[in-house]
Amino acid sequence: MRTVTFLPSYRKIDVPRGTTVLDAAQRAGLSMNVVCGGQGKCGKCIVYIQSGRAEFDRQKFGRFFSDAELQKGACLACETIVQGDLHVLVPESTLIQEQKILVEGLDHEIEFRPSVRKYYVELQPPSLADPSPDLSRLLWGIQKSGGPVAEKMYAPLEVLREIPSILRHSDWKVTATIGLVPGGYRVIDLQENDTSKRAYGAAVDLGSTTVVVYLWDLVTGKVVGVASNYNKQISCGEDILARVNFARKNGLTKLQALAAESINQALTTASNSAGIDREDIYDVVVAGNTVMTHMLLEIDPAYMIAEPYVPVVRRALSIAAHRLGINCNPNGGVFAFPAVSDFIGGDIIADILACGMGERDEISLLVDIGTNFEVVLGNREWMFSCAGAAGPALEGGEVLFGMRANPGAIEKITIDPVTLDPEYSTINGIKPRGVCGSGLIDLLAELLVVCVIDRTGRINTEIEHPRIRKGTHFPEFVIAWAKETDIGKDIVITENDIKNLIMSKASVHAACVTLMKEAGVTHKDISTIYFAGAFGNYLDKKNATIIGLIPEIDLNDIKNIGNGAVTGANIALINRRARKTLDDIAYRIAYIELNAESSFMDEYTGSTFLPHTDFSLFPGVQKLLDSCRIRKE
Amino acid sequence: MRTVTFLPSYRKIDVPRGTTVLDAAQRAGLSMNVVCGGQGKCGKCIVYIQSGRAEFDRQKFGRFFSDAELQKGACLACETIVQGDLHVLVPESTLIQEQKILVEGLDHEIEFRPSVRKYYVELQPPSLADPSPDLSRLLWGIQKSGGPVAEKMYAPLEVLREIPSILRHSDWKVTATIGLVPGGYRVIDLQENDTSKRAYGAAVDLGSTTVVVYLWDLVTGKVVGVASNYNKQISCGEDILARVNFARKNGLTKLQALAAESINQALTTASNSAGIDREDIYDVVVAGNTVMTHMLLEIDPAYMIAEPYVPVVRRALSIAAHRLGINCNPNGGVFAFPAVSDFIGGDIIADILACGMGERDEISLLVDIGTNFEVVLGNREWMFSCAGAAGPALEGGEVLFGMRANPGAIEKITIDPVTLDPEYSTINGIKPRGVCGSGLIDLLAELLVVCVIDRTGRINTEIEHPRIRKGTHFPEFVIAWAKETDIGKDIVITENDIKNLIMSKASVHAACVTLMKEAGVTHKDISTIYFAGAFGNYLDKKNATIIGLIPEIDLNDIKNIGNGAVTGANIALINRRARKTLDDIAYRIAYIELNAESSFMDEYTGSTFLPHTDFSLFPGVQKLLDSCRIRKE
Structure with a gap:
């Protein structure tokens, strides 16, 4: 040697x-x-x-x-x-230069190193002097063209069977598609002639409501198409619980097919708009919550909806696309994100990847709010997570004039401290039809600041003002008069609505504090709070802090990462190292079952105040409320 | 830590x-x-x-x-x-004791460590305090019961989907079947309750004529059944060439199915006689020549029968049994031996494993003779191999009264040096019908020793003896008079027969010498000569040396390993380490294309003498012939 x-x-x-x-x-x-x-x-x-x-x-x-x-x-x-x-x-x-690219939703570049690469090779035909087998000849050719070491590659039977005729039909000029798989590299596909410029991958956010697909050119590192559509499983149940129950009645196969169809539809839209043959898509990365992932894989999710809430599998899985009915190259692969537990699924792991909290020394807090909420606290060394039901209030449910973030929803509100007249904006700028989550949080904060409600959420009906009235069942505050609206009715918020909103926000805040106590840190130790999901997109950070939805930290350190699930899936699609870390991230996260934590209920009670019973946790909010009160008096 | x-x-x-x-x-x-x-x-x-x-x-x-x-x-x-x-x-x-067992055909014990093991585990049901996923719970249970480390095991989708119901139906008492695969361990199967005593494996010699199956109990390390039958591919062509041509006419799928059926038939016979459910067979190891292996995998063998004789794949392959139509546990695996080239296939690698020549410092020579012959020379450091057409003579073809080793075939002959009367024995002891390979080699050696033929193979018609006569076309020697035979005709050997036999033996000997020259060794450096295959079983070692079929070495160092293909398959089935070495062995072997070696033709010419033109290579034979000649004179 x-x-x-x-x-x-x-x-x-x-x-x-x-x-x-x-x-x-x-x-x-x-x-x-x-x-x-x-x-x-x-x-x-x-x-x-x-x-x-x-x-x-x-x-x-x-x-x-x-x-x-x-x-x-x-x-x-x-x-x-x-x-x-x-x-x-x-x-x-x-040396081949490492390409770095910017991924939507991120403020830093990611190294472009997808798990799938194509290699065009021109091979010497065999001769008596070199009668090495077709497979060895091909693999050596790939290695010589900058691919992986020949011994680390293997060809599955379906490709092996095609090798001899493709090599000879193409006069020994072929393009091989090589994919990184656990333990080695797989020859995914072999094509005649030079097709090395045609390699695509898809990052999928498999949500229970919406499926979002980003289609990437795996050669140039550019996004060539984006598409989204409803999750067709909705026909089997609006929410996850209903769908799991549908699955239990022999409906799992149907739910699997609908999940695949939903992805296929978005894949088709994206690839058609980009003018791409779906056969050229070799790698599909899916981030979804644990139940969605189980359903896509046709693995029984039934044991996740009842005590003790047990998934079948949490680790990342690589499955041949055709086995799941995903319409891409038949030998292409589907990579499913790992999960931590029934409630902390692949979507949250994707959030963590997107915000990068698992790579830094500083402690971050990640909050993803929907009907359920998930919270993760930690850094590169340790992470704690928990999940709970936020109730529908923060999404506009169980609130009299609450609505989803659709056109006509009031999404931003300020209230004049003197006149008490609200100033609002609606989605699409049309006449208001109701109030969505971000509007409701604004409303809660503004009503508190202008002293229409007190810290328990009670409306001060002693204030004489046309907007403050008794209502049919509960005291209420008029946000918009009938004539201003699209629905011909006064849009109000009732004291009951406010109670529901407070209960929701209290759950989220108590969850944050429970994790902080578990980890032995205070709000002063948290460097960044990340909001993931649609909810965070339109949220006013200051108002979220005023009502005590999240611990008080410097507003500049609160960030929205938007659809972290799709951002994380994008990263895992284009960066093989990031993909490899996912199981590690998932295993590093401890899951705290809130129902089993007595401290959670204590924290919850304290959190049902605006912002909290303990003002010392919210010194900035205390100062603000004090100054408002003084000003008004 | x-x-x-x-x-x-x-x-x-x-x-x-x-x-x-x-x-x-x-x-x-x-x-x-x-x-x-x-x-x-x-x-x-x-x-x-x-x-x-x-x-x-x-x-x-x-x-x-x-x-x-x-x-x-x-x-x-x-x-x-x-x-x-x-x-x-x-x-x-x-500590769990390593079990050592004796494998048929070997004179030493092999460590019993099969690639597939079953583990019976009694798991704790999940609880709020321990809500870990089903898969983790199972894998940890297996690890705790002495199985592989949990992280190194994976469950394929088909098993993953069954896990939750099997665990719960069985009240968390299950038996998992774990198989060693490249890069980790695969959960092959999961069954309710304790079935850990029911795990079987099959070692298969997939010959072009005969398929032999050994069925092993993978728990006790005992052979529980042996079966063999014809290779059903014979209906598509008697010899390999005919079958490859059949494959070229869209017949490959049929040949694949027939190969699988042939294995299945033997598996069924063996498992029925042992009273075993075929579903309990998890591991099937197949050693066959390169064309047979390609056909079993439905990989086109066409390019192996014409210049430059190129196989598609030579490395060992592990394939799901159901993909090949092998009737065992549906999740069981088929392991196919690797090959060196078109002619040095998995059967020869199995021979090498059986005789152990690849593990020793001493140099060995392996000779496998059929219609084609294969020769391997080497030790643990290096190996050279070659193959060629021996012609049909050594198997009784192209010899007037030659026949296969069937009942009535003369298998042993001595000739009285004074009376020239032969003494012979036949297979099954019935009246002679012809002479098979081992008898022909005896005949050639004895006729030389008693000076009926000279070293060029010419019959000395000057000897006046009723057994030596002119014949119709060629001079001939009468082995058995019509009245002694079962066919009512004199059984003779003609000078033409002798010429054909000498051409066959010359090819084999020249191949041996070509490899020896390539390696720079002489017959004195060879510690052992191994005969593999049916041909070697009845061969008289001394006579094989006298005619110069093989280089002259001490007779005690010439050994028959019998059906080395099935012995090697048996070893690879029951010893995972041996299986792992196969690719290494195959890659270590250099293949010498005899047609491309000019020295082969020179060696061949010298080898067309009995035993050789160069007596110095056969000092013992020279001494023997000298003493005979002197005695006769």
């Missing part, structure tokens, strides 16, 4: 005498430019022999190098044979 | 504080007896804490140990918690 040392990295590798320097470099993990596949034709794999004994044909190199360059030891790595221990300088221009 | 050192092996492992000693031992690779799965019930995992800090309940141990034992530090590993660095003595009785 001879030792080859590559400079400037000082990477060393022992190889048998007679190995090419290119081969040695590849074994040492250096990715060199080799357009011609190591045939000495393209002149890209330039290296400089600094010391040691190597064999090469100086005359051949004359075509590529000046005499001065040759004096410096310039060689083509593919045509230089190791004879003794060597020191070889590899100029940066010889 | 705490370091636990296990004595007497001094194996060390770093584990987090709080780990059980059992867990630490398993991570360190020690296989302990844990009948109860580590619940502190069976009292089998006895260890002695020699130093360091561990936590355990001495009272609990009172049931298992005397005070004196407790004084010595006796503990149950499963109930002892690592607190500090520890030194732990593991008595031999606590």
Whole structure:
């Protein structure tokens, strides 16, 4: 064996005498430019022999190098044979550059290194002098073209059966699609001629309501299409519980098919709009909650909806796409995000990947609010998570004029402290039909600041103002008069609505504090709070703090990551290292069952005040409310 | 982390504080007896804490140990918690003993460590305090029962989907079947209750004429059934060439099905005779030549029968049994032996495994003779191989009264040097019908020794003897008079027959010498010659040397390994380490294309003498022939 040392990295590798320097470099993990596949034709794999004994044909190199360059030891790595221990300088221009790209929703670039790559190779046909088997010939060709080491690749039976005819029909010019799988690399596909520019992947957010697909060009690193549609499972049940019950009545196969169809529909829309053949999609990454993921895989979710709430599987899974009925290349793969528990699913792992909290030393708090909420607290060393029912109030449910964030929903409100007249904006700017989540939080905060409600949420009916009235069942505050609205009715918020909203926000806040206590940290230790999901998108951070939805920290340190599920899926699609970390992230997260924590109920009680019984947790809010009260008095 | 050192092996492992000693031992690779799965019930995992800090309940141990034992530090590993660095003595009785068994055809024992094992586990049902997913619970249970580390196991989708219902229907008492696969362990199957005593595997010799199956009990390490039948592919062509041509006319699918059917028929016979359910067969190991293996996998063999003779794949493959139509457990696997080239197939790799030549420092020569012959020369460091057409003569073809080794075939002959009367024995002892391969070799050697033929194979018609006559076309020697035979005709051997036999033996010998020259060794360097295949079984070693079929070495160093293909398959079935080495063996073997070696033709010419033109290669034969000649004169 001879030792080859590559400079400037000082990477060393022992190889048998007679190995090419290119081969040695590849074994040492250096990715060199080799357009011609190591045939000495393209002149890209330039290296400089600094010391040691190597064999090469100086005359051949004359075509590529000046005499001065040759004096410096310039060689083509593919045509230089190791004879003794060597020191070889590899100029940066010889190495394949790592591409970095910006992913939507992120403020930093991600290294573009997808799990699937295509390699176009022109092979020497077999001869009596080189009768090596078709598979070896192909795999060596791929390795020589910068692909993985031949021994680490394998071809499944379906590809193996096609190899001999494709190689010969194409006159030994083929494009192989190679995918990273646990323990090695899989030859996903083999095509005649050069199709290396046609490789696509899809990142999927499989939500219980909506399915979102981002279609990526895995060669250029660009998003070529985005599509979304409803999850067709809605026909089997509006919410997850209903669907699990549907599954229990022999409906799982149907739910699986509907999940696949929902993804297929979005895939079709995205690929049609981009003018892409779905057969060229090789990699589909799916982030969904635990129940959705189980359903997509046709694994029984029944045991997650009753005590003790047990999923069947939490680890990441790679499944052949055709087994799930996903319409992409038949040999393509589906990668499903891992989960932590029944409630902390792949969507939350994707949120964590998107906000990067699992990679930093600083402590972050991630909050994802829907009908249920999920909270994760931690850093690269440790993470705690919990989940609970927020109730529908924060999404506009169980609130008299509450509504989802659809056109006509009041999404922002301020109330004049003197006149008590609200100023609002609606989605799409049309006349108001109701109030959505972000509007309700504004309303709660504003009503508190202008002293229409007290810290328990009671409306001060002693204030004489046309907008403050007794209502049919409960005291209420008129947000918009009938004539301003699209519905011909006064839009009001009642004291009962406010109670429901407070209960919801109290659950979220108590969950945050329970995790903080578990971890032994206070709000002062939290560097960033991330809101994930649609709810966070339109939320007024200040008002969320005023009502005590989340612990009080500097407003600049509260961030919305939007649809973290799809952002995380995008990252896992285009960066193989990130994908590899997911199981680790999931295993690192401890799950706290709130029902089993007595402290949660204590925290909840304290949190049913605005912002909290303990003002010391909200010094900024206390100061603000004090100043308002003084001003009003 | 705490370091636990296990004595007497001094194996060390770093584990987090709080780990059980059992867990630490398993991570360190020690296989302990844990009948109860580590619940502190069976009292089998006895260890002695020699130093360091561990936590355990001495009272609990009172049931298992005397005070004196407790004084010595006796503990149950499963109930002892690592607190500090520890030194732990593991008595031999606590370790699971490696079982060694004798395999038919071998003179030494093989460690019994099959690739497939069943584990019966009794799991704790999930609870709010332990809501871990079904899969994790199962895998941890298997690990605790002495199985592989949980993270190294994976469950394919079909098993994953069955896990939740099987666990619950069986009241959390299940038997998991775990198979070693490249890169990890696969959960092949999950069954309710304790079926751990029912695990079987099959070793298959997939010959072009005959299929042989050995059925093994993978729990006890015993052969429970043996069966063989014709390869049904014979209906598509008698020889391999005809079948490949049949495959080229869209017949590959049929040939695949027939290969599977042939295996299935033998599997059925063997499992019925043993009273075994075929569903309990989880592992099928197949050794066959390269064309047979391609056909079983439905991979086009067409490119192996014409220049440059290229197989599609040579590496070992693991395929789900149901994909090949093999009737065993639907999730069971088929392991196909690797090959070196078109002619050096899995059957020869199995021969090499059976004779063990790839594990020794001494140089061995392996010879497998049929219509084609294969020769392998080498040791643990290097191996050369070649193959060629022996012609049909050595199997009784193209010889006037030649026949296969069927009843009535003369299989042994001696000729009285004075009377020239032959003495012979036939298969089954009935009247002779012809002469089979071993008889023909005897005949050739005896005729040479008694000087009826000269070293070129010419019959000395000048000898006046009723058995030596002119014949119709060629001079001939009468072996048996018509009245002694079953066919009512004189059984003779003609000079033409002798010429054909010499051409056949010359090919084999020239191949041996070509490899020896390639490797730079002489017959003196060869420690053992192995004959593999049916041909070797009845061969007289001395006569094979006299005619110069093989290089001359001490007769005691010539051995018959019989059906090495099935012996090798048996070894690979019951010993996972041996199976792992197969690809290495195959890759280590250089294949010499005889047609491309000019030296082969030179060697061939010299080998067309009896035993050879160069007597110095056969000093013993020379001495023998000299003494005979002198005696006769």
